[in-house]
Amino acid sequence: MERTRWYKDKVFYQVWPRSFKDGNGDGMGDLLGVLEKLDYIKNLGCDGIWFSPIYPSPGADCGYDISDYMDIAPEFGGMEAFRKVLEGAHARDMKIVMDLVVNHTSDEHEWFQKSRQRISPYTDYYIWRPDPGNGKLPNNWDSNFEGKAWTFDEVRGEYYLHLFAVKQPDLNMDNPLVREEVKKILRFWLDLGVDGFREDVITYISKKEGLPDDHLFPIYKGMPHYNHGPHVHEYLTEFKRDVLDHYDCFTIAEAPLVQPGQALSYIREDSGQLDMMIQFQCMCADCLFTDYLPTRFHLRKMKRAFSSWQYRLKGRAWNSLYIENHDHPRIVSRYGSETFWAESAKMLAAMYLFQQGTPFIYQGQEIGMTNWRPSDPDMYEDVQTRYHYAHSNLKKSPGQRLQALWRSSRDSARTPMQWDGGENAGFTTGTPWFYVNENYRQINVASQEADSNSILNFYRKAVKLRKSLSCVRYGVYREHFPLSDKLYMYSMTGERQKILVVCSFCEKPLRYGVPKGFNLDTARLVLCNYPGPNQRVLQPYECKVYLWQ
Numbered sequence: 001m002e003r004t005r006w007y008k009d010k011v012f013y014q015v016w017p018r019s020f021k022d023g024n025g026d027g028m029g030d031l032l033g034v035l036e037k038l039d040y041i042k043n044l045g046c047d048g049i050w051f052s053p054i055y056p057s058p059g060a061d062c063g064y065d066i067s068d069y070m071d072i073a074p075e076f077g078g079m080e081a082f083r084k085v086l087e088g089a090h091a092r093d094m095k096i097v098m099d100l101v102v103n104h105t106s107d108e109h110e111w112f113q114k115s116r117q118r119i120s121p122y123t124d125y126y127i128w129r130p131d132p133g134n135g136k137l138p139n140n141w142d143s144n145f146e147g148k149a150w151t152f153d154e155v156r157g158e159y160y161l162h163l164f165a166v167k168q169p170d171l172n173m174d175n176p177l178v179r180e181e182v183k184k185i186l187r188f189w190l191d192l193g194v195d196g197f198r199e200d201v202i203t204y205i206s207k208k209e210g211l212p213d214d215h216l217f218p219i220y221k222g223m224p225h226y227n228h229g230p231h232v233h234e235y236l237t238e239f240k241r242d243v244l245d246h247y248d249c250f251t252i253a254e255a256p257l258v259q260p261g262q263a264l265s266y267i268r269e270d271s272g273q274l275d276m277m278i279q280f281q282c283m284c285a286d287c288l289f290t291d292y293l294p295t296r297f298h299l300r301k302m303k304r305a306f307s308s309w310q311y312r313l314k315g316r317a318w319n320s321l322y323i324e325n326h327d328h329p330r331i332v333s334r335y336g337s338e339t340f341w342a343e344s345a346k347m348l349a350a351m352y353l354f355q356q357g358t359p360f361i362y363q364g365q366e367i368g369m370t371n372w373r374p375s376d377p378d379m380y381e382d383v384q385t386r387y388h389y390a391h392s393n394l395k396k397s398p399g400q401r402l403q404a405l406w407r408s409s410r411d412s413a414r415t416p417m418q419w420d421g422g423e424n425a426g427f428t429t430g431t432p433w434f435y436v437n438e439n440y441r442q443i444n445v446a447s448q449e450a451d452s453n454s455i456l457n458f459y460r461k462a463v464k465l466r467k468s469l470s471c472v473r474y475g476v477y478r479e480h481f482p483l484s485d486k487l488y489m490y491s492m493t494g495e496r497q498k499i500l501v502v503c504s505f506c507e508k509p510l511r512y513g514v515p516k517g518f519n520l521d522t523a524r525l526v527l528c529n530y531p532g533p534n535q536r537v538l539q540p541y542e543c544k545v546y547l548w549q
């Protein structure tokens with residue numbers, strides 16, 4: 001089947017379903033709610049949707065613990081609602097991408113239930129090890145969420161590996177039967193008409209033989225032995241050859257700790273097994289590898305991350321562009337400024353939307369939603385947050401520990417979407433499953449619809465502009481003044497067209513120069529986040545996009 005690579009012209013919207021829109025008043029977001037909002041997403045300029053998991057799940061990791069891969073959870077409206085969403089999306093020329101979570105399942109999945117009882121053929125579907133005795137574990141690996149990576153199962157009398165929560169046992173991808181199951185899942189959704197997959201921590205699926213102890217990493221012990229493991233390319237090639245190549249679909253892989261050079265081994269257009277990668281480097285300008293090790297924001301670190309992906313992938317592979325998703329606190333509260341809230345939210349949009357790649361916008365990002373700051377640690381829902389709170393920073397004061405969560409927790413960006421200034425922010429007519437951010441009266445879709453200068457309308461303009469510029473898709477990226485720690489400036493140069501994107505990350509007015517070959521007198525200012533005449537001094541968090549053609 002000819003691959004059209006349609007994804008290169010798309011802008012995706014990420015729906016984290018439980019907090020997007022409740023369609024039936026039970027307090028939980030669902031697919032009826034999505035159906036109501038398809039036009040909203042389309043009007044933003046987005047023509048693709050990535051759904052975080054909507055399969056049946058006990059909800060230990062908000063849906064990333066799946067108990068049935070070939071169904072839609074009843075609380076989201078079941079298959080019937082999903083078919084309507086799929087039809088509605090396709091009728092609007094929008095694509096639908098599902099989350100494929102096959103590094104692990106829920107412990108309530110039938111496979112695990114049978115595997116723990118050693119019922120054939122499920123006996124080796126998971127990674128089981130005998131009890132080494134003396135209180136020892138099979139190896140020294142950490143889970144990403146809840147302490148050590150091993151839990152003893154009384155039923156089977158053995159330990160199972162879980163790189164995430166206790167309720168998320170890792171599948172044994174070395175077992176060919178498990179790989180056949182993955183292919184069945186892929187075919188099932190593709191035959192139903194979905195357009196592609198976002199593959200959850202897919203670089204973890206192949207563990208080093210013998211599961212050796214890790215003597216290298218101080219935290220996340222074990223990662224060098226399972227991230228980019230020995231057979232990962234082989235298995236991904238198998239999925240591609242046997243299934244994906246037979247459909248005009250696309251895949252985007254989540255890949256913790258990946259550098260552009262290594263990413264190419266997965267996503268090179270001429271030889272890769274996948275189409276795009278969600279890398280984390282761009283999200284680490286104010287932390288060390290994880291949000292739980294926060295640092296001051298370093299603009300140069302952020303610029304280096306964006307630029308290195310632009311330079312290294314050029315002509316070889318296609319970038320994915322994002323600054324928010326359900327795993328990170330809100331960007332305006334991190335790389336932007338809540339004082340210059342609207343200005344910085346718009347600037348951040350311009351900052352990433354004009355680069356080469358396919359952009360993703362996470363629900364609420366387009367209205368500048370900010371971090372949620374609960375008054376009590378018990379209000380957190382996320383398994384990772386709760387574990388972290390109970391086990392880390394124990395010497396700090398309760399206030400300091402809570403504040404650390406505001407900055408680090410995934411729940412900071414998982415509160416219900418703020419649709420209007422009415423009760424429950426218009427998210428539900430019932431009792432919301434989770435807390436609504438108290439600032440919903442100031443920050444909501446309805447008020448921004450009514451304001452032509454809003455963040456929402458800026459996003460609409462920016463996405464539309466992006467789509468009209470061939471130099472963004474085909475041009476050459478170049479960063480200017482890389483040493484500045486206040487300014488991010490880059491150009492995209494095409495054959496007959498070029499743009500210069502100028503972004504201030506400074507709270508004070510900032511003078512700036514332009515690189516040789518860019519004469520502002522002959523340019524058109526096509527996007528800006530400040531009204532009034534075009535000045536040669538940037539206002540706080542000002543951004544400008546200049547066009548020559």
Ligand code: GLC
Pocket residue numbers: 061064065101164200201254326327
């Ligand atoms: C990915 C998901 C995250 C989930 C984890 C385990 O990182 O994005 O939300 O908790 O994998 O599935």
Ligand code: CA
Pocket residue numbers: 022023024025026027028029030075
């Ligand atoms: Ca509902």
